[in-house]
Structure formats: structure tokens, C-alpha cells
Amino acid sequence: MGKARIIRCVLGMLGTDVHTKGIRTLAQLLRDEGVEVVYLGEHNTVPGMASAVIQEDADIVGLSFSTAAYLHYVRAFRDELISRGAGDVPVMVGGMIHPDDRAPLAEMGIEGIFGPGSTVPEIMAFMSRAADAYRNAGAVNS
Amino acid sequence: MRVAEAEVKQLAESAIAQDARAGARLITLIESGASDLYPALSTLYAAGGHARIVGVTGPPGAGKSTLVDQLIAYYRAANLRVAVLAVDPSSPKSGGAVLGDRFRMSQHYSDAGVFIRSMANRGALGGLARSTPDALVVLDAMGWDIVLLETVGVGQSEIDIMRHAGAVLVLQTSHSGDALQSVKAGLLEIADIFVVNRASEPDAQRTVRALREMVHVDAERRGEAAWPVSVCETEALTGEGIAALAASIERRFTYLTDNPKARAQLRHMQVRVHMEAIAAGIVAARLTDRGGAGAPGSDVVADVAARRRDLYATARALVGGDD
Numbered sequence: 001m002g003k004a005r006i007i008r009c010v011l012g013m014l015g016t017d018v019h020t021k022g023i024r025t026l027a028q029l030l031r032d033e034g035v036e037v038v039y040l041g042e043h044n045t046v047p048g049m050a051s052a053v054i055q056e057d058a059d060i061v062g063l064s065f066s067t068a069a070y071l072h073y074v075r076a077f078r079d080e081l082i083s084r085g086a087g088d089v090p091v092m093v094g095g096m097i098h099p100d101d102r103a104p105l106a107e108m109g110i111e112g113i114f115g116p117g118s119t120v121p122e123i124m125a126f127m128s129r130a131a132d133a134y135r136n137a138g139a140v141n142s
Numbered sequence: 143m144r145v146a147e148a149e150v151k152q153l154a155e156s157a158i159a160q161d162a163r164a165g166a167r168l169i170t171l172i173e174s175g176a177s178d179l180y181p182a183l184s185t186l187y188a189a190g191g192h193a194r195i196v197g198v199t200g201p202p203g204a205g206k207s208t209l210v211d212q213l214i215a216y217y218r219a220a221n222l223r224v225a226v227l228a229v230d231p232s233s234p235k236s237g238g239a240v241l242g243d244r245f246r247m248s249q250h251y252s253d254a255g256v257f258i259r260s261m262a263n264r265g266a267l268g269g270l271a272r273s274t275p276d277a278l279v280v281l282d283a284m285g286w287d288i289v290l291l292e293t294v295g296v297g298q299s300e301i302d303i304m305r306h307a308g309a310v311l312v313l314q315t316s317h318s319g320d321a322l323q324s325v326k327a328g329l330l331e332i333a334d335i336f337v338v339n340r341a342s343e344p345d346a347q348r349t350v351r352a353l354r355e356m357v358h359v360d361a362e363r364r365g366e367a368a369w370p371v372s373v374c375e376t377e378a379l380t381g382e383g384i385a386a387l388a389a390s391i392e393r394r395f396t397y398l399t400d401n402p403k404a405r406a407q408l409r410h411m412q413v414r415v416h417m418e419a420i421a422a423g424i425v426a427a428r429l430t431d432r433g434g435a436g437a438p439g440s441d442v443v444a445d446v447a448a449r450r451r452d453l454y455a456t457a458r459a460l461v462g463g464d465d
Contacts, residue, residue, distance in 0.1 A: 005174060006237065006262075027240045028240065030238060031233055031238035031240050032235070032236045036238060036239045037238070037240045037241065038241045038260050039240050039241060040248070041245045041248075045251065047251070048252045051252060052251060054166060055258055057166035057167050
């Protein structure tokens with residue numbers, strides 16, 4: 001066992017969503033929590049973001065949405081990760097997520113959903129837990 | 143972090159077979175200071191030696207990432223496989239980082255012929271990270287034709303890039319100061335190629351002139367056999383000047399091929415630096431093992447601090463491994 005592992009998190013937005021204020025703020029807050037944030041910003045494609053997750057060896061991915069198309073995008077993104085052998089990388093979503101959509105997101109395996117009012121400790125607790133579970137299951141380290 | 147040897151061996155073989163995920167995972171293990179990586183790194187090192195490493199350095203906001211984005215496009219059009227290793231600073235307060243270089247290269251995200259990896263410098267001061275040299279070994283072994291190595295935004299003295307690249311591009315802008323700045327020691331001495339980016343800005347020509355004058359004086363002193371440092375002008379946002387810059391980079395590698403003495407001098411310096419870094423890493427790990435709380439009775443750091451042991455003898459014993 002060495003020092004505490006540094007969490008690598010890919011943050012970005014898919015499709016035409018341009019509301020970057022939230023995700024930039026989160027990037028800064030996570031930086032202050034000791035996270036290495038790979039910031040992808042807006043206008044990402046599903047395959048492009050999946051490539052980033054693989055090449056950056058992310059422990060977790062955060063997607064931010066302020067448009068209503070998120071169910072479609074999250075499903076497409078999960079499918080893309082799975083098809084490329086990275087379906088085990090945890091995904092969290094944030095932004096304007098309607099309460100009715102929590103169940104369908106959960107069915108896609110999205111456990112971290114952080115809308116307005118979420119706190120940094122909540123997000124960090126989730127990220128640490130999810131990243132640990134992912135790394136230990138991935139088991140190149142012990 | 144300890145790693146199962148068989149798994150790391152498998153990762154190395156997969157990376158050599160150009161598996162992006164395996165290469166990415168190896169770089170993470172290197173960054174985390176995993177022990178027992180040396181056999182895998184040896185395998186990777188043996189598989190490499192072919193990549194052209196192009197260093198890109200310069201002050202924050204000069205346009206390094208945007209220039210890298212354009213160079214990727216240029217090399218992809220020439221059907222070369224391109225990797226990028228882009229370093230950004232870690233927070234001195236939290237250790238976290240916002241790695242934002244990749245964001246400028248989004249047009250290449252879906253291209254399987256491009257591999258982009260962001261890296262936090264984790265407190266290293268020379269413009270790169272401590273794990274950068276070994277990460278380059280991984281990328282080289284993966285068979286990327288060109289590796290673009292982007293430093294953190296640097297000032298006057300962060301010159302680690304020269305220790306790892308075959309061609310060093312130093313970016314400057316119209317705000318880079320007057321002719322006196324251009325003759326100061328440090329960063330400006332390590333350029334193989336100067337790139338004045340945002341060349342159409344009003345004061346950019348002043349920078350170009352100052353650099354050309356400096357380069358000219360330097361060339362006379364260094365003689366005909368030396369690499370002729372050039373000054374290129376670019377607009378990274380539009381791609382203007384990129385073809386000419388790529389031609390300069392090509393000339394630099396041709397020069398190294400045609401001048402075995404210069405190439406040997408560069409390579410020997412780089413190998414020496416890398417070996418020293420590996421050795422320093424091993425010594426640091428030994429010190430952690432022996433000085434850690436988990437090794438009662440053998441806390442050499444505490445012993446030296448309390449002056450129960452001699453500093454120099456203990457340090458030498460650490461290297462010899464026979465304390």
C-alpha cells in the first residue's frame with residue numbers, strides 16, 4: 001500500500017449543450033479536493049468522450065446536462081463504453097436532471113446524480129467510493 | 143502500490159500491440175509510483191526507439207495546445223500515427239489539477255490514429271512530471287510515429303523538455319518582451335525552433351526580429367556544423383504557418399540523422415538524465431521502505447534527524463544497498 005491514490009476524473013458535456021459554468025465550477029472545486037480533472041468542456045461526441053475516458057484511464061466520468069436530451073446521451077455513452085470494453089468505468093451526471101428520470105438513469109447503472117443543491121462533500125464521497133470500487137474490481141493493483 | 147507481475151507483463155505486451163487502454167493503464171501505474179514495474183518497462187523500452195519526440199514549450203496562454211492540435215492535423219494528413227503527452231500544473235495546495243490541454247484538441251478525439259494523454263506535474267518544477275520519461279517509453283513502445291510532448295506553461299528556466307525531445311519548439315508571442323529579454327540565459331537557449339505564435343498581432347514582428355537577431359549571433363559563434371535554430375511564425379488558431387513549421391521539424395530530425403555526432407551527444411545526455419532519474423526513484427523508494435513507520439527499528443531518517451547516524455554515510459549506504 002502506498003499513498004492515497006489520486007482520483008482521475010473526466011468532466012465534459014455531450015451534444016449541443018453549452019452551459020459550461022456549472023462544469024467549470026465543479027472542475028475547480030474538485031481540483032481543490034485533490035482530484036485530477038481532465039476537462040473536456042462542451043460539444044463532445046459520444047465516441048470522442050469514450051476515447052478520452054480510455055486514453056486518460058479515468059477512474060470516473062462526470063457528464064453535465066442542462067438540456068433535456070440527457071437520457072438519450074447517457075444511454076448512448078454507456079453503450080459506447082461497453083462496446084469498447086470500458087463499461088465498468090463509473091459515470092455520474094449533474095445539472096438539470098428531472099426527478100422522474102432518476103429511475104431510468106439508475107437502470108443504466110448511473111448511481112451518482114447531482115442536481116442543483118448538491119454539495120462538494122456529497123460528490124466527493126460518491127467519487128471516492130465509486131473510484132475505489134472500480135479500481136479494486138479492475139485489480140491491476142491490490 | 144504493488145502490482146501483480148503477470149498483469150503488468152500482460153499490459154506491456156498489449157500496449158506494444160497498440161492497445162490504447164493497456165498503454166493508458168501503464169501510464170497511470172507509472173504516475174502512482176507502483177513498484178515492480180521495472181521488468182515491464184524494460185520490455186517496453188526494448189520495443190521502442192522509433193518515435194520522434196517533439197517538445198512544445200512556452201509561457202501560459204502562448205498557444206501551445208492549439209499549436210499541438212494543428213500539428214496533429216498536419217501529421218494525420220500525412221498518415222502518421224500521433225500521440226500527445228500534455229502536462230499541466232498540479233495545485234500546490236490540494237495536489238489536484240484541472241488538465242485542460244486536451245480540450246483544445248477535440249477535433250481528434252474520435253481518431254484511432256491519435257492518442258492524447260493529460261498529465262499533472264505533481265509538484266515537479268522543470269515543466270514536466272517525474273513520470274514523464276517513463277510515460278514516453280510507453281508511448282514509444284506503442285508505435286506512435288510522432289509524440290508531441292507539451293510542457294506546463296513555463297517561464298524562463300523550466301528546461302526539462304530538452305532532456306526528452308529530439309526537437310524542442312519554444313513558443314513566444316508578441317508579449318515576450320524586447321531584444322534584451324531575447325539574450326537572457328535559460329529557456330531561450332534550448333530552442334531548436336522558435337515559434338512566434340499569433341504572428342499577425344501588432345507587436346509580434348518585434349519578437350520575431352529580436353529572436354532572429356539573437357539566433358543569428360548564436361549561429362556565428364556555434365559554427366557551421368551546429369543545428370541552425372530557426373524562427374517560425376504561426377497562427378495556431380487558423381493553421382497558418384504550420385506546414386512551414388512541420389518542414390522545420392523535419393529538417394531537425396534529418397539533421398540528427400545526418401550528424402551522428404550531434405545525435406549521439408543529444409541521446410547520451412538524455413539517456414544519462416533518464417538513468418539518473420530511475421536511480422533516484424529507486425533510492426527514494428528504498429528510503430520510504432526503510433524510513434517508514436512500518437519498519438520498526440530501521441527508521442534511518444529519524445536516526446539521522448536525531449544525529450544518531452551520519453547523513454553522508456547513510457545516504458551512501460542507501461545507494462550501495464548495504465547499510
